[in-house]
Amino acid sequence: MTVAILALQGAFVEHQHMLGRLGVQSFEIRQRQDLLKSFDSLIIPGGESTTIRKLICEFSMYDDIRERILGGTPVFGTCAGLITLSKEISGDVTDADPPLKLMDITACRNGYGRQLGSFFCRSDFVGKNIPMTFIRAPFIESAGPNVEILSTVDGKAVAARQRNMLVTAFHPELTDDTAVHEYFLSMSRTAPQT
């Protein structure tokens, strides 16, 4: 199995390391032609979501990435990746570039405020207690009926799944715990081949 990691900006190396620890191959997507290489699933990492959304549009990847995901390719978005996959963005929005509008959630951007609001905690993810790092993080403000909420912290949804799409507001790639990545890889293994 090969995982493609969108490497336009942000913490993509951390995902590579995590996948490496799990013995899974990965490569970086920095421009449109990289999408032509063969891959089984996709990670949209943390970083600045305005920058990532901007570069998806600027490098003409918006439609290609959407089609791949609509076609069933499993995708995992962390933090900025969650915002990028969402249908709607609320909260602190000052830019014009759209999200991919794929997952039936409203992401509250900078939901915990500025860096002083960043925090670390432990909570349950699909029945397992794991460490969670939130950096200027969003949370899921509302979700459609087809979305399964996988984690909540202080009553706010912070991890969810809809079909082939997995999102977390926190950063499992910054901790030593591999549970979320393993969950994503199991989604990827059971996904229908596209």
Add this chain to the structure above:
Amino acid sequence: MSEIQTILTNERYELNRNLAQMLKGGVIMDVTTPEQAKIAEAAGACAVMALERIPADIRAAGGVSRMSDPKMIKGIQQAVSIPVMAKCRIGHFAEAQILEAIEIDYIDESEVLSPADDKYHIDKTEFKVPFVCGAKDLGEALRRISEGASMIRTKGEPGTGDVVQAVRHMRLMQSEIRRLVSLSKDELYDAAKQLQVPYELALYVHEHGKLPVVNFAAGGVATPADAALMMQLGAEGVFVGSGIFKSGNPEKRAQAIVKAVTNFNDPHVLAALSEDLGEAMVGINEQEIELLMAERGK
């Protein structure tokens, strides 16, 4: 557990190191007004540095240069949704306290401003907000980290548009890192002494082959090619100060530098990005500079 290990494993410090990780592969732009901040955000900046005068103008104006007016910084915080950084003077912990009070996302304890203390840097472990500091070499970088900096940048020579010093600082840091990696463990004690840094930090570099925090390039970056050069030399992202808003077409240049940092290894992309950018900032050569800001705070 030694004190340094305590710092490196402190939860707040870890969160602050993590924010710098999220900025990687991005461009942090100097802005002086909410309008410029919006231009920077629209161009794809991953953060902005709010300051009253960009380094080129500080250099031209002379005199004492201080922290910016908090009202001006708040105006920029309201204008954009990306992280907002601001500078305080080296050693001026009261300015840093003020910046923390307005919930700045990152403080740059910066040699661009006039130093407030010619001996001591700020004890950054006393703060909840993160700090980025400049460094010319590995010793300076590790000393700032031992004081609590959670991100490092090269000093370069701000406000010149001349990349030569940023290149010198990045190359020196990388070669000193490679040297530490090559030493045997018992030689590290002496190396730490020579570098004037805690042994634990020298050991970290020896074991990991990198700084324990993110390392950006700064000072003199003016073109997409400059940004790509710094990335290929090992920078994890780029600060651009005077290079954007002292140029002919700030929007276009800002966007080109952002894309150049993402595709720093693809000359074809860089060639296309470098076309038709209008006038670059004129700049000053290293030999023409009377004030070397990089010599402030060691």
